[in-house]
Amino acid sequence: MDTLNALVALSNFVLVPALAYGAQLALGALGVTLIYGILRFSNFAHGDTMAFGTMIVILVTWGLQGMGISFGPLPTALLALPFGILGTIVLVLIFDRTVYKFYRRVRAAPVIFVMASLGVMFMMNGIVRFIIGVDEQNFLDGGRFVISAREFRDLTGLQEGLAIRTTQVLTVVTAAIIVAALFWFLGYTRTGKSMRAYSDNEDLALLSGINPERVVMYTWMIVAGLATVAGVLYGLDKSFKPFTYFQLLLPIFAAAIVGGLGSPLGAIAGGFVVAFSEIGVTYAWKKVATYLLPPDMAPSSLMQLLSTDYKFAVSFGILILVLLFRPTGIFKGKSV
Amino acid sequence: MSSDAYSGRGNKDRTITKTSEPGGGIPDTRAGTAKPAAGAHFLAGENMTGGYGATDILHDCTLTVDKGKIAVIVGPNGAGKSTAMKAVFGMLNLRGGRVVLDGEEITDLSPQDRVAKGMAFVPQTNNVFVSLSVEENLEMGAFLRKDDIRPTIEQVYELFPILKDKRRQPAGELSGGQRQQVAVGRALMTQPKLLMLDEPTAGVSPIVMDELFDRIIEVARTGISILMVEQNARQALEIADTGFVLVQGANAYTDTGQALLADPEVRRTFLGG
Numbered sequence: 366m367d368t369l370n371a372l373v374a375l376s377n378f379v380l381v382p383a384l385a386y387g388a389q390l391a392l393g394a395l396g397v398t399l400i401y402g403i404l405r406f407s408n409f410a411h412g413d414t415m416a417f418g419t420m421i422v423i424l425v426t427w428g429l430q431g432m433g434i435s436f437g438p439l440p441t442a443l444l445a446l447p448f449g450i451l452g453t454i455v456l457v458l459i460f461d462r463t464v465y466k467f468y469r470r471v472r473a474a475p476v477i478f479v480m481a482s483l484g485v486m487f488m489m490n491g492i493v494r495f496i497i498g499v500d501e502q503n504f505l506d507g508g509r510f511v512i513s514a515r516e517f518r519d520l521t522g523l524q525e526g527l528a529i530r531t532t533q534v535l536t537v538v539t540a541a542i543i544v545a546a547l548f549w550f551l552g553y554t555r556t557g558k559s560m561r562a563y564s565d566n567e568d569l570a571l572l573s574g575i576n577p578e579r580v581v582m583y584t585w586m587i588v589a590g591l592a593t594v595a596g597v598l599y600g601l602d603k604s605f606k607p608f609t610y611f612q613l614l615l616p617i618f619a620a621a622i623v624g625g626l627g628s629p630l631g632a633i634a635g636g637f638v639v640a641f642s643e644i645g646v647t648y649a650w651k652k653v654a655t656y657l658l659p660p661d662m663a664p665s666s667l668m669q670l671l672s673t674d675y676k677f678a679v680s681f682g683i684l685i686l687v688l689l690f691r692p693t694g695i696f697k698g699k700s701v
Numbered sequence: 702m703s704s705d706a707y708s709g710r711g712n713k714d715r716t717i718t719k720t721s722e723p724g725g726g727i728p729d730t731r732a733g734t735a736k737p738a739a740g741a742h743f744l745a746g747e748n749m750t751g752g753y754g755a756t757d758i759l760h761d762c763t764l765t766v767d768k769g770k771i772a773v774i775v776g777p778n779g780a781g782k783s784t785a786m787k788a789v790f791g792m793l794n795l796r797g798g799r800v801v802l803d804g805e806e807i808t809d810l811s812p813q814d815r816v817a818k819g820m821a822f823v824p825q826t827n828n829v830f831v832s833l834s835v836e837e838n839l840e841m842g843a844f845l846r847k848d849d850i851r852p853t854i855e856q857v858y859e860l861f862p863i864l865k866d867k868r869r870q871p872a873g874e875l876s877g878g879q880r881q882q883v884a885v886g887r888a889l890m891t892q893p894k895l896l897m898l899d900e901p902t903a904g905v906s907p908i909v910m911d912e913l914f915d916r917i918i919e920v921a922r923t924g925i926s927i928l929m930v931e932q933n934a935r936q937a938l939e940i941a942d943t944g945f946v947l948v949q950g951a952n953a954y955t956d957t958g959q960a961l962l963a964d965p966e967v968r969r970t971f972l973g974g
Contacts, residue, residue, distance in 0.1 A: 555840075558833070562841045565830040571813055572822060573887070574845035 371656035373525040377514070378652075383637075383644040385533040385602055388540035391636030392595035393613065394620035395547065395629055396588040402564040402627035403584045404465070406478030411592060411617060413489035416610035417456055418593025419600045420497045422449035423504045430506070438508035438531070440601055449597065453589040460485050461585050469581070486611075493607050501606040507531060532602040543594060544633060547587070551629065556583055564627065612677070616643065619680040623687050625694025634695055639680055647673045743768040743803060743926050744895055746789040750797035757796065758784045759950040765943065766895065766926045771917065773941035773958065775934040775971065781950035782930045783825070783899055789928065790822050790897060791815050803894065817845065821893035825900045825930075828884035831873030835864050838872050838883050842890030850890065857886040860916055878909035882916070889920070896920060898929040914940050935972050938962050946971060 393415060400408040408414075425445035435441050464481055473481075510516075511534050514526025551557040563570040563580045571577065596610060603609075620639045624631025650668035658664070671678060687694060742765040752758035758781045766772040774782045787793055789800055791812045799808040807815055812822070830838050839857055843850040858865040861882040867875060872883045881901050888896055901917070902910040910933060918940055921927050931937035938944045941958030946967060954967055961967050 555844075558837055558840060559844060562830045562833055562837075565832045566827055569824070569828065569830060569887075570841070572816060572824075573841045574813065574816060574891075575841070 367524075367656040370523055370525045371653045373517075373521075373523055373527050374652050374656065377525065377527045379641075379644055379648050381527075381529060381533055383641045385536040386644065387637035387640030388536050389595055389599045389602065389636075390613075390616055390620045390640050391633040392540055392543065392591050392598070393617040394624065394632035394636050395544070396591040396595070397617055397621040398624070398627055398629060398632040399584055399588055399591075401621070403560060404469075404478070404581060406475045406482060407618065407626075408588075409479060409482045409614065410460075410486035410489055411588075412611045412614035413486050413493065413607075414453060414457060414589065414592040415596030415599070415613065416493045416605075416607050417489050418449045418453035418589065419596035419605050419610070420493050420607075421452040422446055422593065422597050423497065423502055423600070423605060425449065426504050436507060439535070440505055440507045440532070442504055442597055442601060443535075446594065446597060449593045450590045453593045454586050456489075457585045457589045458582065460488075461581065465581075469577075490607065490611065497607070499607055501604050502600075503604050505532065505601050530602070532598070536598045536602055539594065539598060543591070547591075547629065550587075560584060615677055615684075616640075616680040619684045619687075623683055623694055625696040628694065628696040631694050631696030638695075639683060642683060643676050643679045646670045646679050647676050742766065742801075743770075744789070744928065745801045746785070746798065747801065748798035749785065749788045749795055749800070751788060751793055751795040752784070753793055757950070759788055759795075761798070761952075762788075762947065762950060763798075763952055763955075764789060764928065764945055766928050767942070768926055769921055769924045770942040771921050771927045771929065771940055772943040772945065773937045774928070774930045774945045774947060775937060776945075776947035776953070777971065779949075780947040782947055784950070785945075785947060786897055786899060786928060786930050790820060816891060816893075819891075819894035820897065821888035821891050821895070822897045823881075823884045823888045823899060823901065825903055829872040829880050829887065832871055834869050835872055835875070835883055835886075836868040838887050839864075839890050842887035845891065853890055853892060857889055860889075860919060861886055878905040878913065881905060881913060885913075885916070885920075889925075893925060895926045895928065898927065900930050900932055902931065902933055910936065935962070 393411065396414075397408060397411050400406065400411070422442050422445045425448045426440075426442045429435075429441050429444060434444065436444050464485055465478065468478055468481055508531050511529045511531055512520075512527070514528040517528065518524075518526045549557075551561055559570070559575045560580050560583060562573070563575055563577060567577070570580075596605075599610075599613070616639050617636075620635035621632050622635070623638050624633065624635030648669065651664050651666070654668055655663045744764075744766045746762070746764040749759050749762045749764075750757055762781070762785050764772065764774065764785060774785060776782050784793065788795060791800070791807070791810055791814075795808060799806055801807070802815075802818060802820065805818070807818060810818065816822075830841060833841065836854070839854050840850065843853060858868075863879055864882055864886060867879065872880060875883065885896075885898070885901065898917070902913055905913065914936060917927060917929070929937065938958040938961050941961075944954075944956060944958045944961040945952060946954040946961065954961060954964065956964070962972070
């Protein structure tokens with residue numbers, strides 16, 4: 366029995382990575398849920414919006430690095446973030462004016478919006494691949510670790526090491542700040558309240574003089590910001606590859622639906638539920654079990670439920686379970 | 702953000718968001734010119750004919766309200782009571798007739814533009830933002846106003862004291878009667894000249910209904926004209942300055958509330974003896 370080492374191993378391989386991944390998913394799911402709550406459709410282009418924003422950040426980061434500008438121990442990408450957000454806002458507003466606005470005017474059914482967003486997804490997909498290519502890009506610089514496994518072992522004298530990467534801390538801190546700012550905006554500002562009112566009852570909002578086009582514009586701007594930040598944090602933590610971002614759509618939608626579509630609080634909870642289950646199910650528990658169980662009961666197998674290649678199956682599984690047994694999600698959002 | 706998962710949002714009445722038809726949107730150029738016939742009433746929907754689709758529901762229907770008075774529309778089910786009021790508010794296209802408010806013809810304006818002209822409408826259902834707190838509901842009612850809305854909120858709380866106690870609570874958690882108070886309060890936040898209520902007492906208990914009617918009288922005393930559709934014809938006519946009995950989309954009887962209550966013909970046909 367070695368609880369302390371088990372706990373450290375668990376933190377190193379499950380808790381810390383899942384916390385960071387969960388925060389990234391939560392930011393992505395917040396964007397999806399806002400679009401669903403206010404524009405009333407599932408935005409399939411969200412993953413590629415993230416990719417587009419990240420791409421601009423990468424290009425600007427390269428530019429900054431070329432000029433010899435850095436951000437000390439923090440990644441230079443943080444300095445490039447505002448440019449990425451601005452670029453993404455411009456892009457989504459262009460798509461809104463040219464594509465979605467028409468369908469709003471003819472009051473199209475939600476499924477038509479979804480199909481339109483699928484088209485937008487392919488276009489964004491093409492734009493990103495055309496500009497930056499399909500290959501993997503690393504744009505992380507600055508300090509790599511807050512504490513490395515070796516330092517931790519030397520410090521504590523434990524057998525197991527706990528590595529905490531800069532990007533993981535950065536992800537969680539940034540996500541917390543952004544979520545707090547978003548909730549403050551939605552709860553206490555006139556514009557934020559009008560967005561909630563519009564999401565709640567469109568017709569009554571119109572009768573109150575709330576301008577729907579204004580609400581839609583603010584929503585896209587916030588969503589573009591959220592998507593870019595989520596994409597950059599994910600890219601810093603792992604790496605940037607257009608196809609991976611497209612695939613992120615699945616866990617993000619799973620998170621938004623688990624939490625309850627249209628509920629911002631649910632999106633955050635959903636993000637962590639999906640992240641922890643994905644990593645928990647694909648982690649080989651042998652090490653932790655060996656520390657915890659008596660020596661004669663130590664497992665001989667890896668104790669891994671699913672290979673990491675199947676991690677998307679976890680998102681799918683959660684999605685199906687939720688849709689079967691609680692279609693409104695944890696926080697009672699809108700059913701799908 | 703909605704509490705009822707399977708409901709859509711809004712009241713599914715597409716006419717409510719009718720964007721202005723040709724000629725609409727911009728205030729009528731004739732606006733402001735006094736009309737001798739219309740000058741007699743604060744609001745007049747004159748000879749309105751029209752419906753949602755190809756068939757007409759309203760036939761030459763006329764409704765009028767004077768300043769600070771209460772007008773009540775009653776009639777059997779399917780008589781076109783709500784339709785008549787929606788016509789006044791611009792939620793359906795008229796094939797004939799016109800609507801005059803305070804000396805301005807507003808027939809071609811969209812509902813939103815009519816709100817800016819001083820009309821306020823309380824739909825029968827889905828008339829509050831269920832996920833917003835009571836106070837936020839009131840704030841949203843005053844969205845168009847740029848001046849200080851605190852005094853108006855205080856006035857609404859004075860009129861409906863229960864709302865002050867519940868101001869932090871989501872409107873969706875309130876009882877039916879309290880929701881109606883929020884709905885009326887939200888409409889009052891625009892400081893309207895005309896308040897239109899579509900069956901404000903639908904689904905509330907008789908005690909709450911009496912209380913709501915008392916409040917409506919109080920609102921009228923502040924100089925706001927009230928046009929109201931009611932199922933509870935007898936109680937509504939008791940507080941009405943003018944009563945309109947509609948049958949099949951046309952005016953059957955028009956008189957003061959008391960006179961209609963006393964009319965044996967009206968009593969026999971509509972009030973159950």
